[in-house]
Amino acid sequence: MSVSDQGATVWLTGLPSAGKTTIAYALADRLSAEGHRVEVLDGDEIREFLSAGLGFSRQDRHTNVQRIGFVAELLASNGVKALVPVIAPFADSREAVRKRHAAAETNYLEVHVATPVEVCSERDVKGLYAKQAAGEISGLTGVDDPYEAPESPDLRIESHTQTVQESASALHALLTERGLA
Numbered sequence: 001m002s003v004s005d006q007g008a009t010v011w012l013t014g015l016p017s018a019g020k021t022t023i024a025y026a027l028a029d030r031l032s033a034e035g036h037r038v039e040v041l042d043g044d045e046i047r048e049f050l051s052a053g054l055g056f057s058r059q060d061r062h063t064n065v066q067r068i069g070f071v072a073e074l075l076a077s078n079g080v081k082a083l084v085p086v087i088a089p090f091a092d093s094r095e096a097v098r099k100r101h102a103a104a105e106t107n108y109l110e111v112h113v114a115t116p117v118e119v120c121s122e123r124d125v126k127g128l129y130a131k132q133a134a135g136e137i138s139g140l141t142g143v144d145d146p147y148e149a150p151e152s153p154d155l156r157i158e159s160h161t162q163t164v165q166e167s168a169s170a171l172h173a174l175l176t177e178r179g180l181a
Contacts, residue, residue, distance in 0.1 A: 007037075007076035008180045009069075009101060010171065012085040013094060013150060014113030015142040016128050017120040019159035019167065020085035023113060026168035028083055031181065036081050041068055043086035056139050062093045069097030076106045081180070085113075089141045091148040107180060111171060112153040117142045119160040 010027075012020040021042055028038045046068050047054070054060040065088045072082040088094050094110060101108035120142070121129035132140040139145045150156075155174045157167045175181035 005037075005079045006107065006180055007079045007081060008107035008109060008175070008178075009072040009076045009082045009084060009097075010109045010111060010175070011072070011088065011094065011097065012083070012111045012113050013088045013153075014115060015117055015120045015147055016087060016140065017123040017125045018113040018115035019123075019157075019164065020087075020113045022164050023157065023159065023167045023171065024083040024085040026164050027171050028081075030168060030172055031081055031175075034181065036181070037079055038081045038083065039075055041072055041075075041082055041084045041086070043068070043084075046071075046086070056145070058090065061089060062096075065090075065093040066096060069100055072097070073101050073104055073106050073108075076101070076108075077104055081175075087141050087147070089145070089147045091150070094150065107178070109154040109174065109178070110150055111155045111157060111174075112150045113157050113159055113167075114149065115159050 012024055014020050024040050028040050031038045050067055051064045054064050068086055072084050075082040098108055128140055131137045132143055141147045159167050
């Protein structure tokens with residue numbers, strides 16, 4: 001199996017508006033240009049199509065993460081680089097996905113996009129922080145709902161101190177170091 005045929009799941013976890021999806025698409029473009037098969041499993045799209053009907057309770061969030069983890073492992077085990085920019089706020093949910101990959105002997109990397117909540121609320125890509133501040137929504141991860149940051153991710157990206165391309169390059173370097181790019 002050539003390197004470009006070897007699949008992997010790259011799970012990008014972090015707060016809303018941390019830069020997970022932007023970094024994932026920048027990396028996807030680079031990997032595609034190099035001949036890799038790549039899919040981005042965007043958390044918002046998954047919620048709309050695969051996890052419609054789930055809310056934001058702890059159990060629903062866990063179910064959503066497990067569904068995404070199942071699809072990611074399926075893709076990765078078939079030679080696809082599955083880039084997964086999903087908040088996944090609970091460590092036990094992410095660990096269950098890691099264990100699924102380990103049991104299937106499928107490559108799995110956890111990347112923490114460690115952007116401070118203050119920076120995320122300034123970016124506020126979807127207007128969630130403004131809605132939470134106005135009392136229109138509750139349960140916003142990292143504000144009034146918990147976010148358990150990974151203790152020992154494969155890579156920690158501080159997107160507030162580097163460009164999107166620098167962040168994607170750091171992730172590409174990790175993939176290269178692991179023999180996946």
